Amino acid sequence: MALTAVIRVPSRALLRPWARLRDAALGWIEPAGGGGVEVSAQRFASQKVLVEPDPAAGVAVMKFKNPPVNSLSLELLTELVISLEKLENDKTVRGVVLTSDCPGIFSAGLDLTEMCGRNPAHYAEYWKAVQEMWLRLYLSNLVLVAAINGASPAGGCLIALTCDYRVMADNPKYCIGLNETLLGIVAPFWFKDNLVNTIGHRASERALQLGLLFPPTEALQVGMVDKVVPKDQVQSTALSVLAQWMAIPDHARQLTKNMMRKPTADRLLKQRDADIQNFVSFISRDSIQKSLQMYLEKLKQKKG
Numbered sequence: 001m002a003l004t005a006v007i008r009v010p011s012r013a014l015l016r017p018w019a020r021l022r023d024a025a026l027g028w029i030e031p032a033g034g035g036g037v038e039v040s041a042q043r044f045a046s047q048k049v050l051v052e053p054d055p056a057a058g059v060a061v062m063k064f065k066n067p068p069v070n071s072l073s074l075e076l077l078t079e080l081v082i083s084l085e086k087l088e089n090d091k092t093v094r095g096v097v098l099t100s101d102c103p104g105i106f107s108a109g110l111d112l113t114e115m116c117g118r119n120p121a122h123y124a125e126y127w128k129a130v131q132e133m134w135l136r137l138y139l140s141n142l143v144l145v146a147a148i149n150g151a152s153p154a155g156g157c158l159i160a161l162t163c164d165y166r167v168m169a170d171n172p173k174y175c176i177g178l179n180e181t182l183l184g185i186v187a188p189f190w191f192k193d194n195l196v197n198t199i200g201h202r203a204s205e206r207a208l209q210l211g212l213l214f215p216p217t218e219a220l221q222v223g224m225v226d227k228v229v230p231k232d233q234v235q236s237t238a239l240s241v242l243a244q245w246m247a248i249p250d251h252a253r254q255l256t257k258n259m260m261r262k263p264t265a266d267r268l269l270k271q272r273d274a275d276i277q278n279f280v281s282f283i284s285r286d287s288i289q290k291s292l293q294m295y296l297e298k299l300k301q302k303k304g
């Protein structure tokens with residue numbers, strides 16, 4: 001699918017690693033000479049995020065494609081944010097279904113290899129990208145529906161929680177939840193806030209402390225997902241839900257969404273740098289690095 005758009009990119013942004021990664025991901029080329037430049041984005045289907053627009057319906061399907069488990073690498077996070085931004089700037093699109101291109105996995109959450117054995121500058125860059133992904137999704141003016149077609153632990157669950165509605169496949173092997181404590185780490189306050197806003201305080205307290213991963217029927221009971229359907233109906237159901245939400249006038253729905261969500265997002269926006277510092281010092285601790293490495297080892301040994 002080829003789609004051409006002209007986007008203004010300040011050349012100083014191209015010097016930042018985040019911007020370089022984004023530009024590489026989207027195939028943007030800076031003409032010789034630099035300066036503030038206009039560049040053409042000619043590929044909408046980037047490597048880790050596939051976007052299938054349906055302009056007639058006013059919707060798009062965004063599929064994560066980072067095999068084997070759609071872990072949220074820096075590259076995937078970057079592409080996700082840029083793809084979302086492009087859809088938000090596209091006047092023909094009002095709603096998006098977020099789903100996975102990897103069989104049986106929605107997303108395995110944050111990429112543990114981005115949080116293990118790296119230096120503090122890398123941790124800071126990675127965490128900024130995680131924050132950015134959450135803020136963009138949580139505050140998006142588009143209607144977002146998650147079509148959860150596989151396992152969705154931790155960061156995968158977080159992505160689903162940012163959406164306006166969640167449809168999950170009925171396979172009992174697929175689980176969803178914020179399981180950070182099982183890894184010996186702590187979900188940050190904004191993960192917690194997003195969960196509390198979705199399932200309430202008491203259920204969140206229990207789910208977070210125990211690191212609960214809910215199979216679909218339990219996720220439905222606790223309110224973590226809104227609908228459970230057979231696997232082959234997840235995407236079509238998500239598209240039907242999208243159509244229902246899009247029947248509401250955009251301005252009224254968007255202002256209401258913003259009224260409901262802005263105070264939660266503002267809590268992070270007011271302390272983004274401090275949150276990055278907290279993450280870097282927490283994740284750099286020897287004990288935390290050991291826990292994460294042991295967890296990764298366990299995942300690898302599971303196979304053998």
Ligand SMILES: CCCC/C=C/CC(=O)SCCNC(=O)CCNC(=O)[C@H](O)C(C)(C)COP(=O)(O)OP(=O)(O)OC[C@H]1O[C@@H](n2cnc3c(N)ncnc32)[C@H](O)[C@@H]1OP(=O)(O)O
Nearest residue numbers: 069071108109110111112113151153154155185186299300
């Ligand atoms: C202050 C810190 C706050 C930060 C908060 C963190 C939030 C997070 O998101 S942390 C990540 C939490 N994620 C998980 O706990 C999920 C771990 N993965 C799994 O449970 C399973 O992999 C899953 C159920 C998703 C899929 O199972 P399988 O289909 O059986 O696949 P494998 O387990 O064999 O995995 C294949 C391959 O992928 C590697 N892997 C899995 N998850 C991750 C990950 N999150 N990051 C990086 N890599 C991951 C796994 O090790 C295997 O690797 P190889 O052995 O090299 O093939």
